[in-house]
Amino acid sequence: MNNQPVAKPIVSDKPFAIPIEMRPLWRISLLVASIATAGGEKRYLSVKKANMLVWMLIRQKRWDEYEDYLNGRSQDLPLVSTDTATYKAVELALAKGLIKLESGRLHVSESGIELYHLLVENDIMANEMSFLKDVGKKLTDNKVKAITEGLI
Numbered sequence: 001m002n003n004q005p006v007a008k009p010i011v012s013d014k015p016f017a018i019p020i021e022m023r024p025l026w027r028i029s030l031l032v033a034s035i036a037t038a039g040g041e042k043r044y045l046s047v048k049k050a051n052m053l054v055w056m057l058i059r060q061k062r063w064d065e066y067e068d069y070l071n072g073r074s075q076d077l078p079l080v081s082t083d084t085a086t087y088k089a090v091e092l093a094l095a096k097g098l099i100k101l102e103s104g105r106l107h108v109s110e111s112g113i114e115l116y117h118l119l120v121e122n123d124i125m126a127n128e129m130s131f132l133k134d135v136g137k138k139l140t141d142n143k144v145k146a147i148t149e150g151l152i
Contacts, residue, residue, distance in 0.1 A: 021058055027089035029119060030054045032098055033129060035108045036116040038136030044107040047090070049144050053136060054086045057128050067131075069147075070138040080147050 020026050034053040039045045045053070056066045056078075068074035090106065093099045098112040108116065119125055 022085060024089055024092050027054065027086055028093045028096075028098060029115065029125060030057050030128065031086070031089055031093055031106075032108055032112045032115050033119060033125060034132060034136065035099065035106055036113065037129065037132040038139065039108065040137070042107075043113070044102075044105040046105055046141070046144070047101075048148065049139060049141070050090070050106050051083065051086050052080050052144060052147065053132065053139060054089075055080050055083055057131065058083075060127070063131055067135050070135045070143065077147055077149075 031050060031054055034050055034057065035045050036043055038049075038053060056063070059066075062078065065074070065076075065078050069076065069078050090099070093112070094101060096111075097109055098115060100107045100109055120129065
């Protein structure tokens with residue numbers, strides 16, 4: 001006979017909280033806010049720039065570092081990388097019609113603008129919106145290229 005103990009799996013109905021950083025609607029909202037705020041009147045950004053802004057928004061503890069670089073107070077390149085969860089959010093936002101992809105740029109659609117206005121009117125993501133207004137447009141194509149060094 002086999003005297004090995006038998007493991008019995010336990011299944012629970014207790015909900016498991018998903019961290020906010022992994023929630024698709026949260027990332028989609030950050031993406032739409034980035035494009036709508038930093039995209040100017042045409043409301044579009046390159047995929048790289050949108051990904052970079054979402055990366056920065058998620059890392060609030062490093063905002064001072066990002067602001068210093070983007071405002072020219074520091075020459076130290078901030079750490080920014082690709083984030084597959086953001087690319088998944090882009091795919092979902094495209095599928096739901098919140099954004100459009102044209103010529104390598106992400107454009108906010110009419111429904112995306114509606115989501116953006118809901119965020120603004122209800123003071124949702126106020127800190128993130130403030131960060132975008134302060135430095136979002138200072139993330140130029142040259143700074144994107146310098147930060148990514150062609151890696152993203």
